[in-house]
Amino acid sequence: MITIIKARKKENLEKEWRLQDNAHYGRPVIKWIEKKFRYKAVENEEIVGIIDGKIEAGTVFIETLIVAEKARGKDIGTSLIQAAEQFGKKYEAHRTWLVTGKEWSENIFYKKLGFQLVGKLSDFYLHADFVLYTRKIR
Secondary structure (H helix, E strand, O other): OOOOOOOOOOOOOHHHHHHHHHHHHOOOOOOOOEEEEEEEEEEOOEEEEEEEEEEEOOEEEEEEEEEOHHHOOOOHHHHHHHHHHHHHHOOOOOEEEEEEEOOOOHHHHHHHOOOEEEEEEOOOHHHOOEEEEEEEOO
């Protein structure tokens, strides 16, 4: 009989991971880097924008990007994405990706920056439709 119990964070099947790395990537994965980041934009000592996410295995995942309504149109969002990608380059990241609402106005912004729509997530967060964007880091 198999029993499912809570595992400690450090417990894993290291030997199995290595076998799967070869099967999935055609080679051993020597360094799977994961680092969190968070940057803010400040104007007149007031936070007007935030970006956070993580670098993982050669990608920059943008979890949150928000610019205050009154500060939009000043390239703050663009600058925050650039900061995240610069951080990612330090860890050999080659691609950026994010998820946003399918009908949200931010889609225009991401497309303008060269992000490509690569997936649709129907009935996702809070039963709303979302989309997945990605772009190569320049």
